[in-house]
Amino acid sequence: MAIWLNAADDGFESAFKDLLSMKREVSKDVSDVVETILARVRAEGDAALADYSARFDSIDLAVTPMRVGADEIEAAHAAVDPKVIEALTLSEKRIRSHHARQLPKDDFYEDDIGVGLGHRWTAVEAVGLYVPGGTASYPSSVLMNAVPAKVAGAERVVMVVPAMKGAVNPAVLAAAKIAGVTEIYRIGGAQAVAALAYGTETIAPVSKIVGPGNAYVAAAKRAVFGTVGIDMIAGPSEVLVIADGDNNPDWIAADLLAQAEHDTGAQAILITTDAALGRAVEEAVERQLKTLPRAEIAAASWRDFGAIITVPDLDTAMPIANRIAPEHLELAVDDPDALIPSVRNAGAIFVGHFTPEAIGDYVGGSNHVLPTARSARFSSGLSVLDFMKRTSILKLGPDQLNALAPAAIELAECEGLSAHGRSVSIRLNRKE
Amino acid sequence: MAIWLNAADDGFESAFKDLLSMKREVSKDVSDVVETILARVRAEGDAALADYSARFDSIDLAVTPMRVGADEIEAAHAAVDPKVIEALTLSEKRIRSHHARQLPKDDFYEDDIGVGLGHRWTAVEAVGLYVPGGTASYPSSVLMNAVPAKVAGAERVVMVVPAMKGAVNPAVLAAAKIAGVTEIYRIGGAQAVAALAYGTETIAPVSKIVGPGNAYVAAAKRAVFGTVGIDMIAGPSEVLVIADGDNNPDWIAADLLAQAEHDTGAQAILITTDAALGRAVEEAVERQLKTLPRAEIAAASWRDFGAIITVPDLDTAMPIANRIAPEHLELAVDDPDALIPSVRNAGAIFVGHFTPEAIGDYVGGSNHVLPTARSARFSSGLSVLDFMKRTSILKLGPDQLNALAPAAIELAECEGLSAHGRSVSIRLNRKE
Structure with a gap:
């Protein structure tokens, strides 16, 4: 059973605020551990990486080389199901072609007094590019992070991925190959973030680090921000579906x-003008859960954070949606374009009945790296711009200097x- | 005496690396103090602000209201020298007109199989907008931060400024008025950042916090990143001048x-093809220091971090400049456009002999909020885009769904x- 709210109820505002402020993530304070790891990698380089990899990933970097070899990448690519x-390959092509449109234009012009600006x-x-290990090691995320960097024109795109006992998900290596990423290291955690930010004997430092990770990775990215650029701090995924009765x-x-199958902390919300549809959706969720491999995770997410909000009309739905600021917004209504x-x-907006978020x-x-936890209020999904700077x-x-000098001098003195x-x-x- | 390097010397690479890695900022670890302040403001709201303001700014918020009144803003504007x-006003007009060109365009198109993307x-x-107190309370920075936010279309632009014993720099209030900022609170430090991020009884929360501040402000911004967006973490200012002999x-x-007068941690570097010019500049620096009000600060910066690098030609200068990744780059050469x-x-690039950085x-x-401490490798100056999201x-x-479904299903299963x-x-x- 999800949470039910009715926008027309007296108690709605208070209940809605509770929904918005629900804590869906256990925020472990790992900053002390992470500070130690960062300092050690910075001081000791490869030796610290070897030590942490032995401890956390059960891998001996003296035996299995840190860098994944070209032959290993080829072998992985060959081992993956050709259909995958x-x-x-289709995915990479479509991401590349869409992201190429995001390449920004240079500008230079002279204003009315002849000052050149641009x-x-x-x-x-x-x-x-940080790629998580284990079950969250997604080849699709490799493409979503690497392709925009490549389109932007980054000369080096370096991938790190933790490899328990040395093994890297072959589909992840295949995706790297398809995206043109050839510099891959089997390291993970805060130590991998430190290696990317500060460099070691083996790994030259980078200028920007992107990609999702666990609490240690997130804390490490927050700590190295400034030394390098970082993308967002990603939280559990969310979808908001706005649906009319039809x-x-x-x-x-x-x-x-x-959405719910991602994580027990994921959140799926339905806003509908039709309470009967809401009830039918709730029944369908229960029915579909019965045959879902990840039913346990999805059921927990739906039970703890799932919500159905009934509204008198779509005009009421939109301000509520904007306050939720969802990562994914599906518009399953008769005239979705009118709501945009x-x-x-x-x-991101998914328009109409035939655009499931998946x-x-x-x-x-389009990119699937999108702002979570209400951060769409102030940030955007990953794009080519994230890998460029202006x-x-x-x-x-002389004439322009003479024209502007008096004001500049006045302000300098002030x-x-x-x-x-x-x-x-x-x-x-x-x-x- | 500044540091002298010669790009043609054998020891250059090592000496240049030392120059790049010079620590120009005392990094105080204030994160524990800041965590406490953030937690208290989050839990206690206005009461915590009153307590911290009494302690740190010697101001009783029960007597002097936290919000700066419209009359006080008007009075400040009237009290400031009309020339200022x-x-x-000229500055605001020029910033506004240039930044209006940065407004990005929406996009929507159908690709070759009819998928709509945009x-x-x-x-x-x-x-x-955080505005520092004391001597670093610059009206020009109020304009540089507030105007792009206004141009972007932000409905609320809220300013906070610490006010020792209640007094706010009238020129700062005048700049706020000129930029159209009317919601101003006399609070500062980590507590002001907390109030903006979490909100209090008096201050509604914001979604993004920009503006420079001391170590406490910087640590607070880093900590609230994710709850709100932040701009960069600003460090001491820098200029790199590339000059030929003429x-x-x-x-x-x-x-x-x-540049040097900003801060003892500021850095001014000259790269020149002409050692004689380098020596003449060094002499001129010593001469000008004698009549400079902030000579003590500027002399310390020049002595500790100033550098003159001689290069055989301008082609050698550019890669060195790119490794320095300066906040400000002046091209004082015969054909500056050729170097761009x-x-x-x-x-930012300042082109030719008549474009001093000031x-x-x-x-x-153009905007004066620019990436410091080599962060121009991965970030950009403040712009309208910082106040917008995509x-x-x-x-x-149905046709597009049918076309793309097999690949999507394949990857989902994988x-x-x-x-x-x-x-x-x-x-x-x-x-x-």
Whole structure:
């Protein structure tokens, strides 16, 4: 049984606030452990990596080399079911083609007094991609992180992946190969983040680290932020489905469960104008759970965090959706396009009855790395821009300097920065 | 005396690496104190703010209201020298007009199989702007942070500024008024960051916090990252001037000192093809220091971190500049435009002899909030994009679902996510 709320009820606001503030993640305080690991890798380099890999991943890096060999990547690619290779290849092609449209344009213009203003975009030279080990080691995520970095023009895309007893998921290596990633190290945890940020004898440092990970990885990324750039701190996944009465409850239930099966902390919410549909979806969820391999996880997520919110009309639904700021928003309504302009906070919108979120996870072409935990209020899904940076350009000649100097000098003096003022006044009324 | 390096020397690489890794900031570990402050403000709200303000800023919030009144803002604006008001007004106008060009475009298109793909940009609804107190309380920074947020379309731009004994720099309040910021609270430190992130009885929470601050503010921003978005963690300022022999040494010296006067940890570097110019600049620095109000700070910065690097030619200069990845890069050479394509890592480029960096600080129109401490390798100066977020859009009809379903199902099964596969297969070969 999910949580039921009715937007027309008196107690709605308070119950909705409780829903919004539900804690879906056990936040372990691992910062002390992580600080130690970061400091050791920074000081001892490869030796520290070898020690941690032996301890945490039961792997002897003196026997199994840290870097995954080209032959090992080839062998993995050959060992993976050709149908999977075909699907990954299609996925890579679609991601690449969509992300190529995100390449930003340089700009340079002269304003009305002849000041030249503009900017240039350039790629981050070296990017580190963290790929989790174990069951969360997803080849699709390799593509979603690596392809935008490649499209941006990053020269080095370095992958790290923890390898319990040395074994890396072959599908992950196959995805790396398809994405053109050849520099792969079998290390994980905070120590891998440290190696990417600070470098070791074997691993040259990168400038930006992306990719999901456990609490240790997240804390390490937070700590090295500034030394390198990082992407978001990812939390448990979420979907919000907005549905009118004219829906197949089985389809909606399948979508809610696709989210719930990720993690017991995942959250699936349905907002509907039709309470009868809500009840039918709830029944369908129970029915579908019976035949779901990950039923235990999905059932726990649905029981603890699943919610059905009934609303009098779709106009009421949208402000509620924007307050939830979901990672994924499905618009399962008669005229979904009409709702899009009202979406303010969401990582991604899936439009209409034939766009289940899972298509976006794999082969839609858009990125599946999206802001969780209400962070769509202030951040965006991963894109090519995350692997580029903008350098601004300013160009004055003598006339422009003369025109702007008085104001600059005035403000410099007001701020007590005389040398700033002098660097302007010294050029006043001078010619080249 | 600055540090002298010669790129043609055998020992250059090692000496240059030392220069790059110089620690210019005392990194105080304040995270425990900050954690306590954050937790108290989160739990106790206004009461905690009152306590900390009494303790750290000698201000009784029961007597002096936390929110700066409209009358106080008006009075400050009226009290500031009209020439400063005029300069701030010009600055605001130029920043606004340049940043308006940064407004991104929405996109939507159908690909070759009819899948609809696109994105929408929307503004962050509520932004918090931290303004430091004391001597670093710069009205120009208020404009540089507030105007892009306003241009982006943020509905709420909230300013916090610590006010020792209740007093706020009138020029800061005047800049706020000129930028259209009306919600201002006289609080500072980690407690102000906490109030913006979590909200209190008086202050509604924001979604993103920007602006510079001391070690406590920086640690607090790092800690609340995820609950809200943050901008970069700013370090001491830097300039790199690339100069050929045909330069006025006094101009270059003035530019180096304009950077050095910010902070004893600031860094000013000159790369030149002409050692004689280097020596002349060094002499000019010593001469100009004699008449500089902030000579003590500037001299310490120049002595400890200033550097002059001689290079055989400009082609050698550029890779060195890119490794430094300076916040500010001045191109004081005969043909500066020819060097621009070689700039890979820099926050901003100031082109030619008549574009001293200080113009960009105040009235150029481009943003003066730029990446420090080599972070131009992976990040950009502040822009309108920092106050917006992108929602991606995906739209399939039955035909597109049928075309992409097999690959999606294949990958879902490969990743062990059957509910993902089911949410796709359940729609296969169905019509609306």
